[in-house]
Amino acid sequence: MSLISIRMPEDLEQVLRPVLERDPDKGTEWLRAGFEARLVELYQQWQALRISTARFAELLGVSPWELADLLRDRGLKTTNLPG
Amino acid sequence: MTSDIASSVFVFDSSPLVASCQFAVGSRAVAEIALVGADVRIPPAVYAEVVTRGGSRPDARLAAGLITAGYIHVTDATVVGLALEDLQYYQLGHGEQEALTLTMRLGNRAVIVTDDFLALIVASRLSVSCQLFLDFVIGRARRGELTVTESQAIVRAVSPRYPSGFVPHSLAMLRTLL
Numbered sequence: 465m466s467l468i469s470i471r472m473p474e475d476l477e478q479v480l481r482p483v484l485e486r487d488p489d490k491g492t493e494w495l496r497a498g499f500e501a502r503l504v505e506l507y508q509q510w511q512a513l514r515i516s517t518a519r520f521a522e523l524l525g526v527s528p529w530e531l532a533d534l535l536r537d538r539g540l541k542t543t544n545l546p547g
Numbered sequence: 548m549t550s551d552i553a554s555s556v557f558v559f560d561s562s563p564l565v566a567s568c569q570f571a572v573g574s575r576a577v578a579e580i581a582l583v584g585a586d587v588r589i590p591p592a593v594y595a596e597v598v599t600r601g602g603s604r605p606d607a608r609l610a611a612g613l614i615t616a617g618y619i620h621v622t623d624a625t626v627v628g629l630a631l632e633d634l635q636y637y638q639l640g641h642g643e644q645e646a647l648t649l650t651m652r653l654g655n656r657a658v659i660v661t662d663d664f665l666a667l668i669v670a671s672r673l674s675v676s677c678q679l680f681l682d683f684v685i686g687r688a689r690r691g692e693l694t695v696t697e698s699q700a701i702v703r704a705v706s707p708r709y710p711s712g713f714v715p716h717s718l719a720m721l722r723t724l725l
Contacts, residue, residue: 509638517562517663518596518640527600528561528642529607532569543562544664545679547710 465492503534510544517544555658555676556586559619560646561596562662563680564589566708568606572700576609581684581701584692588622588653589614590645597642624649637669650675658683662708680705681717688724695724 472480484491503524510520521531535542567578589597598614601607613619624645631648639647643666650659651673658676660683661667670677678686681702688698698721706714 513665513668515638516640516643516665518560518642519638520640521596522640527602527607528565528596529569529601529604532565541710542566542708543662543710545662545710545713546664547712 507540513544555656556588556653557683558588558646558650558657558659560661560666561593561642563660564597564610566680566705568609570704572704577701577704578613580697582613583618585687587619589619590624590649591621592641592645594621622649624652633673639666647675681713685717685720688721695721
């Protein structure tokens with residue numbers, strides 16, 4: 465696992481810092497949960513045709529290649545075609 | 548929508564381009580078989596999504612190589628005209644917007660190739676010719692630009708990508724060409 469820096473709003477930092485000081489692994493857990501929740505939210509919008517494939521990638525902040533990998537790795541549909 | 552257009556210009560958005568570089572027939576990527584010899588164009592936004600954002604990934608480098616080798620041409624829609632205002636009503640990505648605009652500006656000979664259902668619907672509403680990647684392959688087989696055997700192999704290779712029905716139907720269409 466690698467170490468990365470993320471900019472954090474002050475109000476959120478006040479809440480998160482004490483927790484992270486007690487349990488640094490919580491950050492990983494939150495990051496994963498937040499990303500997966502966003503992925504699911506956008507996936508549902510994509511399947512409902514509220515957003516397109518490229519827009520899905522843009523909103524998730526990944527490239528179309530990474531989006532294809534993410535969907536395939538999770539066993540999700542890789543197009544928004546019906547059926 | 549259309550599936551059989553003679554001497555066309557094919558404008559790809561990122562969805563079929565990415566898929567055709569990720570799936571292979573034997574040791575060759577689908578894109579290396581399916582796209583070669585066709586007049587394939589992409590707008591700059593698709594280039595950015597696929598090549599620039601793809602970085603050093605092997606599949607992205609393959610797409611970049613096809614562009615460098617002249618099998619895919621980057622064509623700027625803004626040289627031909629303004630972006631389509633109608634697209635503002637939809638949550639399309641930049642690549643799809645530019646691909647639709649470019650297809651519209653290139654006129655009757657141009658077809659957008661996309662596997663995005665929303666982009667297909669928008670294209671249809673704008674009377675822009677559009678087709679799935681599967682139909683691009685079938686069209687090339689119909690025109691004798693790909694052999695039926697090659698086309699069947701391509702369709703089978705990309706089959707994990709499509710919902711049930713699309714691949715068996717495509718293979719049935721190809722069988723009629725034998």
